[in-house]
Amino acid sequence: MKEKYNVGIIGATGMVGQRFAILLENHPWFNVTVLAASSRSAGKTYKEAVGERWFMDVPMPKSMENMIVKDADADINEIASSVDFVFCAVNMKKDEIKALEEKYAKAECPVMSNNSANRGVPDVPMIIPEVNADHAAVIETQRKRLGTKRGFISVKSNCSIQSYVPALSPLRKFGITDVLACTYQAISGAGKTFKTWPEMVDNIIPFIGGEEEKSEKEPLKVWGEIKDGVIVNAEKPSITTQCLRVPVSNGHFAAVFVRFENKPSMDEIKKIWKEYSGEPQALKLPSAPKQFLNYFEEDNMPQTTLHRNLENGMAISIGRLRPDTQYDYKFVCLSHNTLRGAAGGAVEMAELLCAKGYLD
Numbered sequence: 453m454k455e456k457y458n459v460g461i462i463g464a465t466g467m468v469g470q471r472f473a474i475l476l477e478n479h480p481w482f483n484v485t486v487l488a489a490s491s492r493s494a495g496k497t498y499k500e501a502v503g504e505r506w507f508m509d510v511p512m513p514k515s516m517e518n519m520i521v522k523d524a525d526a527d528i529n530e531i532a533s534s535v536d537f538v539f540c541a542v543n544m545k546k547d548e549i550k551a552l553e554e555k556y557a558k559a560e561c562p563v564m565s566n567n568s569a570n571r572g573v574p575d576v577p578m579i580i581p582e583v584n585a586d587h588a589a590v591i592e593t594q595r596k597r598l599g600t601k602r603g604f605i606s607v608k609s610n611c612s613i614q615s616y617v618p619a620l621s622p623l624r625k626f627g628i629t630d631v632l633a634c635t636y637q638a639i640s641g642a643g644k645t646f647k648t649w650p651e652m653v654d655n656i657i658p659f660i661g662g663e664e665e666k667s668e669k670e671p672l673k674v675w676g677e678i679k680d681g682v683i684v685n686a687e688k689p690s691i692t693t694q695c696l697r698v699p700v701s702n703g704h705f706a707a708v709f710v711r712f713e714n715k716p717s718m719d720e721i722k723k724i725w726k727e728y729s730g731e732p733q734a735l736k737l738p739s740a741p742k743q744f745l746n747y748f749e750e751d752n753m754p755q756t757t758l759h760r761n762l763e764n765g766m767a768i769s770i771g772r773l774r775p776d777t778q779y780d781y782k783f784v785c786l787s788h789n790t791l792r793g794a795a796g797g798a799v800e801m802a803e804l805l806c807a808k809g810y811l812d
């Protein structure tokens with residue numbers, strides 16, 4: 453490992469990009485040397501380009517205010533040759549994002565992506581570091597396909613699944629057959645605030661484009677196995693979801709129902725959650741929460757405002773585990789959608805890939 457890695461943020465002016473800026477400001481391993489966005493922002497200072505759109509509750513990092521924003525597409529070669537890898541969170545059409553990320557990878561610049569465009573590709577790992585760190589192995593197959601030595605794309609999964617997939621993962625040994633999950637998703641997941649989306653005050657919108665499909669499909673890739681160098685999705689469990697937009701600034705909740713082949717006891721489940729940890733904890737990655745899964749015994753916990761920031765927004769909060777009349781059990785869980793679910797999850801993924809030698 454190098455002492456420090458120079459990194460770029462592609463989509464730096466957006467909601468997730470701003471989170472990256474905050475998270476990386478004093479990062480022990482990563483140093484932001486490039487900020488890039490659309491041609492609308494290119495050539496301006498970061499401060500000018502963001503203008504009134506600074507959504508974070510802490511100020512823009514001073515060290516980035518006067519950096520000149522690059523054009524994410526036109527300046528690819530310049531960016532790729534000056535950084536060790538990039539984080540990418542852009543709002544473009546899917547095929548354009550896929551092409552953009554591949555261009556970076558082919559320019560030998562690894563891409564840590566928050567976008568959904570490449571999530572379905574079998575040799576692109578979709579990593580929740582505590583759950584499927586081993587999927588990084590498919591990067592070798594991807595490099596062969598792209599004809600690269602260093603360049604590759606690694607993605608993080610959708611924010612909606614980042615509470616219930618961690619909670620269910622250690623229970624898979626009991627043979628999960630069916631999952632029903634209803635998600636209650638914060639408005640920052642749409643890159644919005646109450647100021648920019650006043651219709652969401654005192655309101656629920658029962659539709660988030662594409663979200664239910666992602667929430668049902670993506671867990672099966674995360675739980676997939678590597679065969680012949682690519683990820684083959686798990687066939688079980690059967691998952692059905694409903695995803696609602698609720699009037700909350702940050703923090704996605706999920707109400708989950710689960711059925712098992714071999715039903716564990718509630719005490720067993722709670723013990724497994726308490727004892728669960730993954731490679732990030734073993735490797736002591738800078739962004740890894742010490743306690744990944746946190747179970748709350750009180751009936752009215754966890755709560756969004758009390759627990760979304762647990763362990764810097766990287767821990768998962770779980771509560772209300774109880775028997776169900778139709779499934780075996782039901783419970784609720786919560787994760788911070790722009791920290792664990794977006795920028796924080798991508799930073800932890802980059803730390804993992806760094807520690808495993810994929811970014812050298």
Ligand SMILES: NC(=O)c1ccc[n+]([C@@H]2O[C@H](COP(=O)([O-])OP(=O)(O)OC[C@H]3O[C@@H](n4cnc5c(N)ncnc54)[C@H](OP(=O)(O)O)[C@@H]3O)[C@@H](O)[C@H]2O)c1
Nearest residue numbers: 463465466467468489490493524541542543567641643794
């Ligand atoms: N918000 C979340 O919680 C969340 C969670 C997980 C994943 N994501 C994903 O992350 C991505 C970004 O989301 P966001 O909420 O941060 O969006 P956003 O606030 O709308 O920001 C979009 C960013 O994309 C840039 N962009 C737009 N068109 C571009 C182009 N043609 N070329 C280069 N850059 C372009 C924008 O630059 P300009 O300012 O110059 O227009 C801006 O930096 C999306 O794919 C989203 O699905 C978001």
